[in-house]
Amino acid sequence: MEHLTDSLSVKELKDILVKNSISLAMQGTFSQDVMMLIQAKINKLPNQKIISKKIFALVIEMAQNIHHYSDNRVFSEKYGKDIGVGILTISENETKYIITSGNYVSAEDAKEINSRFKYLNKLNDEELKELYKKYRKQPQRENKPGANLGFIDMRRKSGNPLDYEIQTDENSKSFFILSVKVNKEL
Template sequence: MNPIDLFSLRERFNQTNIMLCFNGPMSRSLIEEIGNALKNYLTADQAHPAAATDVFGTYIELTQNIRHYTHAKAWSEQDAGATVVISREADGRYVVCAGNLIEQQDGEAVCALVDQLAGLDKAALKALYKEQLRKPRPDASSGAGLGLIHVARTATAPLQATLHPLPDGRAFFSLRAVI
């Protein structure tokens, strides 16, 4: 194995304005601790309070969805890991990206939902959100529903999802939200 060139990695993070990056298993306490660090970074970055709230909320929604999904699958700690990157664009917007292993079929369904949401304007997203609120939810932890719609409403650009198939029937799913 080649040694990790931390200097190059740091330079890449600085060039792309990455504020926070994590790769590994996501526990409830770790989500909370990274969330606290994120709040501190946003404060130090003098983020507008509304933007800071939206970035934090998006981070929480995405990481909790990952945790719930992988927990429901009872995957090993290695397979239940997540990759989370939060950066700031030159125009001042924040980008929250999160990814994890997912069953290929589940990933295709979530990508289709993200594509559907990306095609809606703010008024249509609001209407869809209200419609979802009125629907009965037999399994509140089913994921990729109301919370994802909320993230789409919060985002300043359409959500983007990618799915990279793996040979074992799973895929790596990633979601990008610009706040």
């Protein structure tokens, strides 16, 4: 049999996925076509439809954050411009589904993230709703395609605090990890 030079790394990857109960992992750019495939996969999860919809909504917001704001960007023929690269996984434990994203962020964004998430995690449902509505009324920001509502929406859809971390790598680049949970029983 021909020797497969990368078989070891695939085995290692598989072991990591199994060990962490990761049912879906994607690294790279996230186009709308990829989202379609993810949607099909989520719809096969054994749970209520409303939970699948929540998971899909979270995946979309996280993937589109990566698309627009990841500091690591590659040129895309399809879009005719540079788009963001990152990693996204769906895993689960006994009580929750966990959607996790990872991407490099600019030094400027890294500074904001901590205070922003601390604030969001403090708010109750009613306060989150009011904040969402307040931000939604604001005009579109210059040169930013998003609505600046993604993190608030994630916090609301999740019903749990948002877990996050910024790791600084050997090149002093900031890698932002965000983990959002959805309860299996609503």
